Amino acid sequence: MPLVPSDLIEVRRVRGKGRGVFARQLIVEGAEIERAPVLLVPGDSLMGTPLTDYAFEWSRDKVALALGYGSLYNHSYQPNAQYFYGGPQVKVFYAIRDIRAGEEITINYNSEPTDQTPVWFDVVE
Numbered sequence: 469m470p471l472v473p474s475d476l477i478e479v480r481r482v483r484g485k486g487r488g489v490f491a492r493q494l495i496v497e498g499a500e501i502e503r504a505p506v507l508l509v510p511g512d513s514l515m516g517t518p519l520t521d522y523a524f525e526w527s528r529d530k531v532a533l534a535l536g537y538g539s540l541y542n543h544s545y546q547p548n549a550q551y552f553y554g555g556p557q558v559k560v561f562y563a564i565r566d567i568r569a570g571e572e573i574t575i576n577y578n579s580e581p582t583d584q585t586p587v588w589f590d591v592v593e
Contacts, residue, residue: 474502477573479540488542488572495567502561503554504538524551524559534559544574547581 476495482488495501508530514520522539523531533539538559541549548567554560564581567573578585 474536476501477537479537480572482542482572485542487540488574489537489540491567491569491571491573493569495563495573497563497565499563500560501549501563501573502536502538504534504536504559504561506532506534506538506557506559508532508557532557532559541573541575543577543587545576545584547574547576549573549575550581551575551579 476492476499477489478492479487480490506524506526508526509523509532511525511529511531514523514531519533523533524539526532538551538561541551541561548563548565548571549561550564551559551561561573561575563573575581576583577587
């Protein structure tokens with residue numbers, strides 16, 4: 469399946485968070501937001517670099533840097549989107565509720581939307 473950039477989203481600056489992904493139009497629950505190809509690298513290769521905060525755990529010894537906007541979604545314990553494995557070296561992001569135009573799209577970095585396990589940074593909601 470070809471990977472086509474989405475017209476649904478854009479990146480904006482977010483106070484206290486850096487950059488974030490926002491809906492450009494209404495995104496309905498269940499809609500695919502983005503299909504992002506990933507680059508797999510050894511897990512320890514990003515340690516001490518600015519890329520550490522943008523990587524997803526992929527396997528025991530690898531992490532993934534999502535291309536497109538994939539590594540720019542901010543964390544929330546009340547996310548409006550979720551991601552999952554979408555095939556070899558692909559992450560798929562989709563809406564778990566309706567997302568209004570102009571609303572920031574967030575994911576739970578713990579993978580499951582309801583997982584309240586503390587993350588490695590102070591959360592800004």
